[in-house]
Amino acid sequence: MIHHVCDRAGFLASLDKGDPERRIAEEHAQACGVCREALDEGRRLMARVAEALEYPPPSPDVLARTAAAIEREASDDQDTQRRLEWASASGVVVAWAFQLMVGSGWAIDVGRAAVSLGVLALAVACATLLRSRGRLAIGLVIATSAILAYAAGHPAALDAHIGIRCTFRELWAAAITWTIVTVVARRLEIKLGRWNMMAVAGGGALAAHAGQHLACEVPHADGHLLLFHFGGVLLAVLLAAAGTRATSTVSAES
Amino acid sequence: MMPRRRNDAHPTGPAAAAPIATEERLMARYATGDQLAFQQLFAMLAPRIHAFFMRSFSDEVTIADDLMQLTFLRIHRTRGSYRPDRPLKPWVFTIAAAVRRDELRQRYRLPPHVGEAELEQTQSGSGPIPDLPSGIGYDLTDEADAVREAIRRLPETQRMVVHLHRYEEMTFEQIAEVLGTTPGAVRVRASRAYERLREELRPRLQRRVSP
Numbered sequence: 001m002i003h004h005v006c007d008r009a010g011f012l013a014s015l016d017k018g019d020p021e022r023r024i025a026e027e028h029a030q031a032c033g034v035c036r037e038a039l040d041e042g043r044r045l046m047a048r049v050a051e052a053l054e055y056p057p058p059s060p061d062v063l064a065r066t067a068a069a070i071e072r073e074a075s076d077d078q079d080t081q082r083r084l085e086w087a088s089a090s091g092v093v094v095a096w097a098f099q100l101m102v103g104s105g106w107a108i109d110v111g112r113a114a115v116s117l118g119v120l121a122l123a124v125a126c127a128t129l130l131r132s133r134g135r136l137a138i139g140l141v142i143a144t145s146a147i148l149a150y151a152a153g154h155p156a157a158l159d160a161h162i163g164i165r166c167t168f169r170e171l172w173a174a175a176i177t178w179t180i181v182t183v184v185a186r187r188l189e190i191k192l193g194r195w196n197m198m199a200v201a202g203g204g205a206l207a208a209h210a211g212q213h214l215a216c217e218v219p220h221a222d223g224h225l226l227l228f229h230f231g232g233v234l235l236a237v238l239l240a241a242a243g244t245r246a247t248s249t250v251s252a253e254s
Numbered sequence: 255m256m257p258r259r260r261n262d263a264h265p266t267g268p269a270a271a272a273p274i275a276t277e278e279r280l281m282a283r284y285a286t287g288d289q290l291a292f293q294q295l296f297a298m299l300a301p302r303i304h305a306f307f308m309r310s311f312s313d314e315v316t317i318a319d320d321l322m323q324l325t326f327l328r329i330h331r332t333r334g335s336y337r338p339d340r341p342l343k344p345w346v347f348t349i350a351a352a353v354r355r356d357e358l359r360q361r362y363r364l365p366p367h368v369g370e371a372e373l374e375q376t377q378s379g380s381g382p383i384p385d386l387p388s389g390i391g392y393d394l395t396d397e398a399d400a401v402r403e404a405i406r407r408l409p410e411t412q413r414m415v416v417h418l419h420r421y422e423e424m425t426f427e428q429i430a431e432v433l434g435t436t437p438g439a440v441r442v443r444a445s446r447a448y449e450r451l452r453e454e455l456r457p458r459l460q461r462r463v464s465p
Contacts, residue, residue, distance in 0.1 A: 010448030011441075014419065044459045045452050046420070052401035053421040055305040058319060063300055066323040070292065070330050
């Protein structure tokens with residue numbers, strides 16, 4: 001059966017040399033003069049099209065105007081990011097202060113205060129500077145909380161009732177940070193991803209953990225610290241992940 | 255006059271000369287806030303994006319200028335979503351194609367959900383391609399200008415496929431990804447466009463016989 005290719009020769013000549021359709025057409029053209037001439041015509045068409053497609057570049061004025069518009073926007077972006085970072089840092093510090101306000105069983109000395117402030121600084125960094133590297137920030141938050149709980153504890157009884165209260169305080173603190181950052185980001189029209197929001201909530205919870213280092217009703221109990229303080233940070237991160245996923249699902253559906 | 259390119263049947267667009275890996279690296283650096291990378295990338299991409307809109311909107315320079323600026327603003331705003339392990343060209347032209355679609359929807363007063371297939375239908379029912387604005391006309395005695403005019407007279411959706419295929423050297427799969435349609439639909443458009451060009455330019459394509 002003969003498959004002439006004359007009526008598609010332009011298209012066939014536009015295909016890569018290795019394209020099966022073109023190979024079949026060229027094999028056929030070897031034995032068919034009409035199709036061979038049509039394919040030659042197609043190749044000449046491709047050469048003419050290649051010559052004709054070039055456009056002169058846009059004028060230097062237009063290029064300068066466009067580049068200036070992008071640079072202006074980039075500079076606005078930096079301002080916006082700075083404002084969001086301030087909001088995130090404030091949110092984390094508020095979470096720490098909230099913990100001191102609602103806490104009891106004060107145990108303040110220079111060493112404890114230094115550890116608490118150091119962990120607070122790390123929580124601020126995780127929610128601001130490291131927010132764009134969400135996974136690293138979350139890893140740091142979880143590792144710091146675990147180390148703090150492990151290093152500060154000693155064997156003692158586990159009071160479940162008070163422990164749950166500690167966890168809830170951390171969750172509240174994380175919610176405060178999360179809300180502050182979400183509201184400010186919305187006002188600044190910045191869309192934060194899931195990992196970013198997990199880092200923010202984790203930063204808030206870690207700040208609360210640092211606050212509880214100074215004001216916890218069951219200080220230094222190993223099981224209590226690991227289960228309720230570290231567990232609170234972990235839970236805050238997981239809830240932020242679930243919350244962000246639920247929010248994006250709702251917005252995608254609406 | 256515009257520069258001439260080498261004369262073979264293979265794609266000869268600017269991507270052939272540009273080291274592709276450099277574009278991706280520059281974009282990755284730009285996404286992290288490197289201004290110098292932006293300037294280099296801008297110098298590479300601006301003429302190509304401008305040419306894309308010039309082709310789409312039949313040499314309307316002001317429209318091409320505005321849409322190029324809009325495309326770069328969108329690239330800037332979405333630069334965080336670029337994945338450096340993916341080729342840059344389809345990513346950039348997907349954004350440019352979305353800007354083009356928005357402009358076409360506005361022109362034809364179409365709703366925002368309308369895609370390529372509906373645009374093609376709308377364009378085919380909108381009458382002949384208008385002449386160029388006065389003063390921009392092509393000299394049809396010039397070989398390349400005659401080809402340019404024949405390309406300009408193609409329906410816009412076919413013109414874009416020819417541009418992305420021959421000038422940007424994209425595969426039909428990449429063009430389909432950029433335009434938000436299927437590779438099959440792109441092949442059909444390309445086939446129609448090349449056959450129409452061959453038909454229109456046939457007298458100029460005849461083999462010249464030496465006396």
